[in-house]
Amino acid sequence: MAIVNDYEVVVAGVAAMLEPYAERVLVVELDAGMSVSQDVDVILYDTFGQVQGDGVDLEDLVHGGRAKVVIYSWNVQPELVDRSIAKGARGYVSKAFTAEEVVAAVESVHGGDVVRPGPPADTSADAGPWPGREHGLSAREAEVIALITQGLSNQEIADRSYLSINSVKTYVRTAYRKIDVTRRSQAVVWGMTHGFSPDRVRILDPTGQ
Structure with a gap:
């Protein structure tokens, strides 16, 4: 899996959050402001400070590979989720999810499922570091x-x-x-x-x- 965002502290924080589950999900690349260079199975796209919804350029993220894209965001409005899935994202994960729930969602997407975040949850959850x-x-x-x-x-x-x-x-x-x-x-x-x-x-x- 690769983790993508324009801020190094964000991608590093998400990687650290998932590290205890390395036997289930192996993070092999972190990209800030760059396209993924490897043909990974899943790209986890953190929306902090980024374009969202159908504005996300999934082809640029995948960069010619076969990766399935999972959006990781606080914004889980149904219409935004629907637009992301319609554009080609295979999963949409709330930042209110626990690390284990994120891992389970990534596994489901890798297995061929389309994952949605469900109803809005508590957005006070700790989702790793961010600038400031x-x-x-x-x-x-x-x-x-x-x-x-x-x-x-x-x-x-x-x-x-x-x-x-x-x-x-x-x-x-x-x-x-x-x-x-x-x-x-x-x-x-x-x-x-x-x-x-x-x-x-x-x-x-x-x-x-």
């Missing part, structure tokens, strides 16, 4: 700061994250308070100096086996 967590930012607040750092407007963030514009404004306000900034330009500078710029790195055989 050590500064007190929630996963949602951190994602908004990541998208601000990428240069997106509030409306563009709402469109990409499938949040209402009012929700985005709330996350912006609470995030600004936590990182002690008052203007967007300050938030961009803070993000660029605190790990919120997308990475470009590939780690092969991250388990070291």
Whole structure:
């Protein structure tokens, strides 16, 4: 399996979460900002700071291989899940899932099933590290700061994250308070100096086996 996201801390965190289940799911590649280089069985695509729904370029992720794509996201609105599956994703997994539930979902997809997340669950669950967590930012607040750092407007963030514009404004306000900034330009500078710029790195055989 390969884990894909534009932030190294995110893919490394997901890999660490799955490491206890290495006898069931072997993570052989982590990619931040790069296409998967190996012909793996499954790609787990973490949506933190990423395009979602039918905007995901599955062909680019698979890069000519045979991998089945599983989306890993907080956003589990039925219409978003339906659009991802219709585009070709074989699984959609909630970040509220436990590590064992994620592994079971990946196994089911590998076995030929199409996996959906079920009804929305508790989104306060610990889904591994994300940029800014050590500064007190929630996963949602951190994602908004990541998208601000990428240069997106509030409306563009709402469109990409499938949040209402009012929700985005709330996350912006609470995030600004936590990182002690008052203007967007300050938030961009803070993000660029605190790990919120997308990475470009590939780690092969991250388990070291």
